[in-house]
Amino acid sequence: MNKDKRRIILERLRAENPHPQTELNYHxxxxxxxxxxxxAQATDVSVNKATDKLFPVANTPAAIVALGVEGLKEYIKTIGLYNNKAINVVALSQILLDKYNGEVPENREALESLPGVGRKTANVVLNTAFGWPTIAVDTHIFRVSNRTKFAPGKDVVEVENRLLKVVPAEFKVDVHHWLILHGRYTCIARKPRCGSCIIEDLCEYSPPKIK
Incomplete structure (x- = not known):
């Protein structure tokens, strides 16, 4: 896909959603x-249902540590992998208290050193909380980037690097949100909704031929 086509795609996504936001609830x-x-491996809807009850009770590292692993599990047990997630969230909360005065560090290396926090999570936090031009590649963005040929790659790191290279600076802060929403609601996994897609005429997807 050439750069002119990419720019038109980004301009259309921006026109449709000028100020995209994460669908996760947070303050x-x-x-x-x-x-x-x-x-991770859960829907934003399921996470929001849990955190809407959790955060009014515990929304600081100190409060999460005070709640403890077993206490936290009671709030997040409807989320997949909740046992390990509870352990990680309490552990990272303790580290934030011990090393960062209870604040979330605006630093990739520091974030990725926290339990349960990988590159994708760090990218989301840096982008959404601090406005960094990072691009977190999840399954939706990986699919859209490859299917449309916007930024193809064999794995999430390759797609991330390609996106960082081909997306102009003016779009970098928001492109993560545009692509994830496009993948979540239009360019869905099983059968993309091409007829209602605002970039269908620019997409280079070749649907499999029915034998």
Missing amino acids: NPFELLVAVTLS
Whole structure:
């Protein structure tokens, strides 16, 4: 896909949604960090249902540590992998208290050193909480980037690097949200909704031929 076509795609996505936001509910960087950590292999809807009850009770590292692993499990037990997630969230909360004065560090290396926080989670926090031009590649963005040929790659790191290379600076802060929403609601996994897609005429997807 050439750069002119990419720019038109980005301009259309921006026109449709000028100020895209994450669908996770949060009010501060720590809530976002917890929500993103809980969202691994889970839907934003399921995470929001849990955190809408959790955060009014515990939305700081100190409060989460006070709640403890077993206490936290009671709030997040409807989320997949909740046992390990509870352990990680309490552990990262303790580290934030011990090393960062209870604040979420605006630093990739520091974020990725926290239990349960990988590159994707760090990218989301840096982008959404701090406005960094990072691009977190999840399954939706990986699918859209490859299917449309916008930024193809064999794995999430390759797709991330390609996106960082081909997306102009003016779009970098928001492109993560545009692509994830496009993949979640239009360019869905099983059968993309091409007829209602605003970039269908620019997409280079070749649907499999029916034998």
